[in-house]
Amino acid sequence: MAGNAQEGRTSRIGNVLIRAAITLSMVATLNFVLFRVIPGDPAALLLGGARMSVSAERIEAQRQNWGLDRPLFPDQILDYLSATLHGDLGYSFKFRGRLVSDLIWERLPATIALVGLAQLIAMLCGVMLGLYAGWRRGGAVDRIAMGASLALYSTPSFWLAMVLVVIFSTALGWFPGYGIYSPGASIGSTDKILDYLRHLALPVAAVALGLIGQYVVVARAAMSDVVTEDYMVTARAKGLTNGQMLMRHAFRNAMLPLVTLITLNLGYVVAGAITVEAVFAWPGIGGLTVEALNARDYPVLQGIFLLLGVSIVAANLLADLAYGILDPRIRQ
Amino acid sequence: MSESIVRYSSRSRARAIKSFLSNLLGHAGAQLGLLCLVFFLVLSAVPNILVGPLETVATATGDFLVPPSSQHLLGTDEVGRDVLNLVVHGARISLTIALLATVISLVVGTTVGITAGYYGGRVDVWLMRLTDFFFVMPSFVLALVITPVVLEVMGRGREILGFRPSLFVILVVIGITSWAFVARIVRSQTLSLKERTFIDRARVVGSSNLSIMVRHILPNLVPQIAANGALVVAGAIYVETSLSFLGLGDPLQPSWGTLLSLAQRAGAASTGAWWYLGAPGLCALAVSLSFVLVGNALDDTFNPRQRVIP
Amino acid sequence: MTNLSQDKASLLEVDGLSVEYRLKGVSLRAIDRVSFALQAGEAVGLVGESGSGKTTTAMAIAGLLSPNARVSGGQVRYRGNLLPIDNDAAMRPHRWTETSVVFQGAMNALNPVHRIIKQIAEPCILKLGMSRAEATARARELLELVGIPTDRGTAYPHELSGGMRQRVMIAMALACRPSIIIGDEPTTALDVITQAQILKLLGKLRSQLNLALILITHDLSVVAESCDRVMIMYAGRIVEDGTVAEIFAKPKHPYTRLLIESIPNPASGIRIIRPIPGDPPNLMNRPSGCAFHPRCPSATGVCTTEVPSLEKFGWGRVACHLHRSSQEGRVAVHA
Numbered sequence: 010m011a012g013n014a015q016e017g018r019t020s021r022i023g024n025v026l027i028r029a030a031i032t033l034s035m036v037a038t039l040n041f042v043l044f045r046v047i048p049g050d051p052a053a054l055l056l057g058g059a060r061m062s063v064s065a066e067r068i069e070a071q072r073q074n075w076g077l078d079r080p081l082f083p084d085q086i087l088d089y090l091s092a093t094l095h096g097d098l099g100y101s102f103k104f105r106g107r108l109v110s111d112l113i114w115e116r117l118p119a120t121i122a123l124v125g126l127a128q129l130i131a132m133l134c135g136v137m138l139g140l141y142a143g144w145r146r147g148g149a150v151d152r153i154a155m156g157a158s159l160a161l162y163s164t165p166s167f168w169l170a171m172v173l174v175v176i177f178s179t180a181l182g183w184f185p186g187y188g189i190y191s192p193g194a195s196i197g198s199t200d201k202i203l204d205y206l207r208h209l210a211l212p213v214a215a216v217a218l219g220l221i222g223q224y225v226v227v228a229r230a231a232m233s234d235v236v237t238e239d240y241m242v243t244a245r246a247k248g249l250t251n252g253q254m255l256m257r258h259a260f261r262n263a264m265l266p267l268v269t270l271i272t273l274n275l276g277y278v279v280a281g282a283i284t285v286e287a288v289f290a291w292p293g294i295g296g297l298t299v300e301a302l303n304a305r306d307y308p309v310l311q312g313i314f315l316l317l318g319v320s321i322v323a324a325n326l327l328a329d330l331a332y333g334i335l336d337p338r339i340r341q
Numbered sequence: 342m343s344e345s346i347v348r349y350s351s352r353s354r355a356r357a358i359k360s361f362l363s364n365l366l367g368h369a370g371a372q373l374g375l376l377c378l379v380f381f382l383v384l385s386a387v388p389n390i391l392v393g394p395l396e397t398v399a400t401a402t403g404d405f406l407v408p409p410s411s412q413h414l415l416g417t418d419e420v421g422r423d424v425l426n427l428v429v430h431g432a433r434i435s436l437t438i439a440l441l442a443t444v445i446s447l448v449v450g451t452t453v454g455i456t457a458g459y460y461g462g463r464v465d466v467w468l469m470r471l472t473d474f475f476f477v478m479p480s481f482v483l484a485l486v487i488t489p490v491v492l493e494v495m496g497r498g499r500e501i502l503g504f505r506p507s508l509f510v511i512l513v514v515i516g517i518t519s520w521a522f523v524a525r526i527v528r529s530q531t532l533s534l535k536e537r538t539f540i541d542r543a544r545v546v547g548s549s550n551l552s553i554m555v556r557h558i559l560p561n562l563v564p565q566i567a568a569n570g571a572l573v574v575a576g577a578i579y580v581e582t583s584l585s586f587l588g589l590g591d592p593l594q595p596s597w598g599t600l601l602s603l604a605q606r607a608g609a610a611s612t613g614a615w616w617y618l619g620a621p622g623l624c625a626l627a628v629s630l631s632f633v634l635v636g637n638a639l640d641d642t643f644n645p646r647q648r649v650i651p
Numbered sequence: 652m653t654n655l656s657q658d659k660a661s662l663l664e665v666d667g668l669s670v671e672y673r674l675k676g677v678s679l680r681a682i683d684r685v686s687f688a689l690q691a692g693e694a695v696g697l698v699g700e701s702g703s704g705k706t707t708t709a710m711a712i713a714g715l716l717s718p719n720a721r722v723s724g725g726q727v728r729y730r731g732n733l734l735p736i737d738n739d740a741a742m743r744p745h746r747w748t749e750t751s752v753v754f755q756g757a758m759n760a761l762n763p764v765h766r767i768i769k770q771i772a773e774p775c776i777l778k779l780g781m782s783r784a785e786a787t788a789r790a791r792e793l794l795e796l797v798g799i800p801t802d803r804g805t806a807y808p809h810e811l812s813g814g815m816r817q818r819v820m821i822a823m824a825l826a827c828r829p830s831i832i833i834g835d836e837p838t839t840a841l842d843v844i845t846q847a848q849i850l851k852l853l854g855k856l857r858s859q860l861n862l863a864l865i866l867i868t869h870d871l872s873v874v875a876e877s878c879d880r881v882m883i884m885y886a887g888r889i890v891e892d893g894t895v896a897e898i899f900a901k902p903k904h905p906y907t908r909l910l911i912e913s914i915p916n917p918a919s920g921i922r923i924i925r926p927i928p929g930d931p932p933n934l935m936n937r938p939s940g941c942a943f944h945p946r947c948p949s950a951t952g953v954c955t956t957e958v959p960s961l962e963k964f965g966w967g968r969v970a971c972h973l974h975r976s977s978q979e980g981r982v983a984v985h986a
C-alpha cells in the first residue's frame with residue numbers, strides 16, 4: 010500500500026513535469042514558427058531588421074551562427090532551442106542593436122514591483138472577502154462584495170487605471186498619474202522612496218482592484234461549494250459554533266481549489282499589468298510590450314512571450330506542488 | 342446532470358425548456374443582464390439609423406474635446422467627432438468580434454471535447470495535451486504575439502468578410518485560443534454520457550460514431566455549452582478590448598478598445614476628458630458584466646446547489 | 652419486550668412534529684404530525700422508501716434541519732424538557748453531548764483534510780473542555796472500542812475503506828458519551844458482510860453503553876436484527892409502529908405487508924429488493940385521503956377521501972381504515 014502511494018505520487022509529479030515540458034516546447038515552437046513566417050531575411054531580422062544597415066558580412070556571419078543556411082528541421086529548430094536556452098533572444102529592431110535579453114532584464118524589476126504588490130494586496134483582501142461572502146451567502150456583505158466584484162471583474166484594468174487617473178491625479182491631484190519618478194525630484198533617499206511609492210499607488214490600485222474582483226468571485230464560489238458538503242453537517246452536528254465550523258472545517262477545504270483557480274487567472278494578471286503599465290508609461294515589461302508592438306519589434310515581442318510563457322508554466326508547477334501539499338488525497 | 346435532460350418527446354422537451362426559462366428569469370441578475378444585452382444588440386443592429394454613419398476626421402462636426410452638451414450628448418473627441426456616434430458604432434464592432442470569436446471557440450472546444458471523450462485512448466491523450474497548452478496559456482498572451490505577425494504576413498489592405506484585416510485576425514485568434522476551457526467541460530460530460538444506456542442503444546441500432554456524437558451526445562451538452570459560452574463572450578470582450586487598447590485594433594473600424602486607445606493617446610485622462618474615456622469603458626463594462634450575470638444565472642439554473650448549514 | 656406505554660417518563664418524546672421545506676417559493680410538507688417516544692437504551696427502526704421523511708425526522712430531532720426547513724408544528728422533549736429544535740444556537744449545547752448522528756458512510760461525512768484522530772478528538776476538546784492530550788487519549792480509546800487499530804488514527808479518511816470510515820463515524824459519535832445515537836442509513840452503500848459487522852458493533856455498543864438508538868433505513872431486514880421496535884413511514888407520516896416480532900409476524904398496514912413481502916429471500920438466491928408497484932407519492936401533490944391509496948391493493952372508497960389517523964392498535968399503532976372499525980372493539984376488550 011505504501012509502495013502504491015509512493016508510486017502514485019511519483020507519477021503525479023512526473024505528469025506535472027511532462028505537462029510543463031510540453032507547454033514550454035510549444036511556446037518555443039510557436040516562437041520559432043512565427044519568426045520564420047515574417048516576411049524578410051531572418052538573419053537580417055535578427056540583426057535588427059530592415060531599419061538598420063548591416064554589412065553583408067555580418068548578416069552572413071549571423072546566418073552561419075544561427076545555422077540559418079541549414080534545413081529548418083531538425084537543424085535550425087535545435088539551434089534555436091539551444092540559443093534560447095542560453096538566453097540568446099536576438100537583437101531588438103527598435104533599440105538599435107541592443108540584446109533583447111538585456112532589454113527585458115532592465116524592465117523586469119519595475120513590473121515585479123507592480124505585479125507583486127498588487128497580487129499581495131489582492132490575495133489578502135480578495136480571498137478573505139470572497140471566502141466570507143461565500144460563507145454568509147445571501148447576506149449584506151455578500152451582496153455588496155459580489156456586485157462590486159462582478160463589476161470589477163468585467164472592467165478592463167486599463168480603463169480602471171484611466172478612471173483613477175482622471176479622479177485622483179487630474180481632478181484631485183493626490184497622486185502622480187505618469188511615470189516612476191518625478192522629474193527633478195530631490196535627491197534624498199527617503200524622498201526618493203516616497204516619490205516612488207506615490208507613483209506606484211495608482212498603478213497598483215488599478216491592477217489590484219481588477220484582481221480583487223476576480224479573487225472575490227472565485228473564493229466565494231469555492232466557499233459556496235464547501236457549505237454544501239456533508240462534512241459541514243457533521244461539524245454542525247458536533248455542536249461547533251459557526252466560527253469553529255468556518256475556521257476548522259470550511260477554510261482549508263475552500264482554499265484547495267483556490268490554489269489552482271488563482272494560477273489560472275494569471276492571464277488576467279498579465280493582461281491587466283501590461284495594459285495598466287501602458288496607461289502610466291510605467292517602465293516595465295508592459296511598457297516594453299507597447300513599444301515593441303508599435304515598432305513591430307518582433308524579437309522583443311517574442312522574448313516577452315517567452316518570458317510570460319516560462320512564468321506561467323512555473324506558476325502552474327508551483328500551484329500543482331502546493332496543491333499536493335495542501336490536499337492529503339493527492340499527497341498520499 | 343440529471344436524467345431529465347435525456348428526453349426525446351418534443352412535448353416533454355418543450356415543458357423542460359419552459360420551466361428552465363422561468364427558473365432563469367427568476368434571477369434578478371439574469372433579468373438585468375438580458376435587458377442590457379437587448380439594448381446593446383439593438384444599438385449594434387441599426388447604428389446608422391440611430392446616430393448616422395460613422396464620423397471620420399473629414400466629417401467631424403464638433404470642436405475638439407468638448408464636454409457633453411445638448412448637441413453632443415457624450416461630448417466630442419480630439420478631432421471633433423461625436424463620441425456618441427463613435428460609441429454606438431463601436432458597439433457593433435465590439436459585439437460582432439466577441440460573438441464571432443465565441444462561436445469559433447465553442448465550435449473548436451466542443452469538437453475537441455466530444456472527440457476526445459468519445460474516442461478515448463490515444464486520441465484523448467493527444468487532444469488533451471493540446472488542450473492543456475491552451476488551458477495554461479492565456480488567450481491574451483497568445484494573441485499578443487500571434488496577431489501582429491499574422492497581420493504583417495497578410496498585409497493591412499483589403500477587408501475580409503466586411504472586417505478590416507486586423508479585426509478579422511483578432512477575432513480568429515481569440516476564437517482559436519480560448520476554447521480549452523470549453524473542451525475540458527465537454528469532454529468530461531461526454532465521458533459520463535457515453536456510459537448511458539441510450540448511447541448503447543444507438544450503437545446497437547447501428548448509428549455511426551458521427552451520428553451518435555451529433556444526434557445523441559451534443560444535444561445533452563447544450564446546457565453546459567450555453568453557460569460557458571456566456572463566460573467566453575465576456576472573456577472575448579476583455580481580450581479584444583485589451584488588444585485594441587494596445588494598438589492592435591483598426592482606427593477605420595474603431596471598437597470600444599480602439600476608442601480607449603485613441604483617448605489614451607489624446608491624453609484624455611490627464612486633461613480630464615472623462616466623457617471621452619468614460620463612454621466606451623462603461624459600455625464594455627456593461628456588456629461584459631451582462632454576459633457574466635447571464636452565465637452565472639445559467640449555471641445556477643443547471644446546477645442548483647443546496648446549502649446544508651445555516 | 653419494550654414497554655410502549657407513555658406514562659413512564661421517556662428519554663425522548665416527539666409530539667405532532669411537522670416540518671416543511673421551502674424551495675423557490677413553494678413549500679413542501681416533508682413530515683406530517685409525527686409522534687413517538689423513545690426510552691433510554693431502546694433501539695427503534697425508522698423504515699420507509701426514499702423521500703418518505705426519515706432523514707427529515709432525524710434531523711429535526713437533532714436540531715439539524717437545513718436552512719430552508721421550518722418546523723410548522725409539534726414539539727420535541729428530551730428528558731422532559733422542551734428542545735429548541737428550530738433555534739440553531741440554542742441547540743448547540745445539546746448536540747453530540749446528548750444526541751449524536753452517524754451519517755451514511757458513502758457520503759463525505761468526514762472532513763477530507765484532517766486526520767481521523769483529530770476529527771474524533773475535536774468534540775472532546777470543544778464540547779467537554781479536555782486538553783489536547785486528554786482528547787487524543789480518549790480518541791485512541793474510542794478507536795479501540797470500534798475495532799480500529801490505534802495506529803490507524805493518523806490516517807486520512809480517503810485512506811480507509813467504507814466500513815472503517817463508518818467505524819470512525821461511530822467512534823466520533825460516542826466521543827461525548829451521548830444518550831441517543833441516530834444512525835441515518837449507516838450501513839447503506841456497504842457490502843453485506845461489512846453491513847452485518849457494523850450492525851453488530853452498534854448492537855454491542857448499545858448494550859455496553861446503554862444507548863438509545865434510532866436506526867434509519869429503507870431496508871426492513873436491517874431492522875429485524877438490530878432493533879426492538881420499528882416505525883414505518885410513508886409520505887411523511889408514521890403509518891405503523893410496533894415491536895419487530897409483531898410487525899414481521901402480523902403486519903397490519905398494507906404497506907408494511909408489501910414491504911415485508913419485498914424482502915428478498917436468501918434461499919431463492921435473489922438479492923435485489925423487488926420494489927412495491929406504483930410510483931412513490933409526490934409530496935407537492937399528495938393523494939387525497941390515505942396517501943397510500945393509489946398503490947394499495949386493499950383500498951376502498953373511504954381511503955380516497957378520509958385520512959386515516961394513527962391510532963393505538965394492540966401493542967402498537969397503525970394508520971389504516973382497514974383496522975379502524977375493529978380497533979374500537981379491541982381497545983374496549985383491553986380496557
Ligand SMILES: Nc1ncnc2c1ncn2[C@@H]1O[C@H](COP(=O)(O)OP(=O)(O)O)[C@@H](O)[C@H]1O
Nearest residue numbers: 672674681700701702703704705706707717934
Ligand atoms: N433541504 C431540502 N430542501 C427541500 N426539500 C427537501 C430537503 N431535504 C429533503 N427534502 C424533501 O423532503 C422529502 C423527505 O426527504 P427525506 O427526509 O430526506 O426522506 P428520506 O430520508 O426518507 O429519504 C423529500 O421529498 C425530499 O425531496
Ligand code: SF4
Nearest residue numbers: 941944947954971972
Ligand atoms: S387506509 Fe385504505 S388505502 Fe390506506 S393503507 Fe389502509 S386500506 Fe390501503
Ligand SMILES: [Mg+2]
Nearest residue numbers: 702705706707
Ligand atoms: Mg434519507
